[in-house]
Amino acid sequence: MKAALHASEDQRLAALRSYGILDTPREREFDDVVKLVSEICNAPISVINLIDDGRQWFKAEVGLGVRETPIDSSLCAHAILQPGLFIVPDTTLDDRFCDNPLVIGDPRLRFYAGALLQTSDGLPLGTLCVLDFMPRQLDDTQKALLQVMAGQVMKTLELRRLIAVERAGRLAAELVVEENKVPAREGDHRVMNSLQLVQSVLSLQMRSADSADTRSHLESARNRVLAIASVHKELHLGGSLEDVEAGAFLRRICDSLKLNAPARIDAIHVTTDVLMMRSDLASTMGLIFAELVTNSFKYAYPEHGRGAVDVAFRRTAQGWTLTVSDAGQGLPPGFDPARSHGVGMRVVSALVRRLNATLSFTGAPPTTSFTVAFGRG
Secondary structure, eight states: OOOOOOTTHHHHHHHHHHTTOTTOOOOHHHHHHHHHHHHHTTOSEEEEEEEETTEEEEEEEESOOOSEEEGGGOSHHHHTTSSSOEEESOGGGSTTTTTOHHHHSTTOOOEEEEEEEEOTTSOEEEEEEEEESSOOOOOHHHHHHHHHHHHHHHHHHHHHHHHHHHHHHHHHHHHHHHHHOOOHHHHHHHHHHHHHHHHHHHHHHHHHOSSHHHHHHHHHHHHHHHHHHHHHHHHHTTTOSSEEEHHHHHHHHHHHHHTTOOTTEEEEEEEEOOOEEEHHHHHHHHHHHHHHHHHHHHHTSOTTOOEEEEEEEEEOSSEEEEEEEEOSSOOOTTOOGGGOSSHHHHHHHHHHHHHTOEEEEEOSTTOEEEEEEEEOO
16 A cells, blocks of 8 residues: 655655755764664664655665665655654554565565654654564664654754755855845845844744743754854954954854843853954854853753853964853763754764864863864864
8 A cells, every 4th residue: 555645745845855865875873873773673674764755765774775765665655644653563464564565575574663753843754764574563662762863863954954054044145245246244134134034933933832842942943043143243244254353253252142141141251362264264163152152051050050151262383272161060971062962062063073173071060161172284
């Protein structure tokens, strides 16, 4: 039985393509997910499966050896029509699959379990699934792992899209200036107006959100757009699209961030050296800086505590270092920025990799600090 189309198929396909993930090469970050899921679930096959128009495409797979198959025989095409975790203990006993060519012929699939890869708007893009050649079940730990790892895959896709949007916005502003000979400030105001519109929409959604968790996610998204807007304002409206003085640039971003700092943040102390920097490097560094500072705003001091955030930017013989620190409650045990569940730290890690820089941290009171070191060679 071929699966029906999703009730919002056009919107679903548009959402899928907005991530720019289809037909990309294999990547270790996704390969590691299917290897882990396959091992923990004791399943010979594990797949990150995206349901496209007329085909299912595999970003990562273990046990199949192909990157795509036709949609007509897809088990995952049925899974995206179901809420939550979709499990078929024995495909031969299910009317939807008992005559499926992958069930009655090679590779004779008998078991399926899939967790949705779903956008924040509830549109299913595909599944993270495991399959086996014999009827079976998953235990509670395996079910939880499948859902958690599906969530991690979506966080990775969302992070990549966020970075791509920021980069596209910057390139679009420069293209407007270059090709249409629009004065730089007019092009920059257009980008600023767009960012402010996005920020306003997120604020409206936050106020009407039904749950505290949803409001928290929307607030984080709004603050991230605000940080991008602050960086853009200080970089582009500062008068240069080529080189900037990095120390003064960071001070101006601090002034913008202070306006939205929680009341429990007493001050932002900034010490900087003078260093001229290419604007593309300054833009990326500014986004890292804004993420680290807003993370301190959010996590350093508990609800009834208060304190300051310290920022130090130093030039070195090889390049520069940027340190953001606070005297707050410290980091959780076992904290690892590369494996953090928070979108903010995943953004920081990705931007640090873009710079070919290094990120180090200390997480125990009395001082929590993050240091980014960049060397020209």
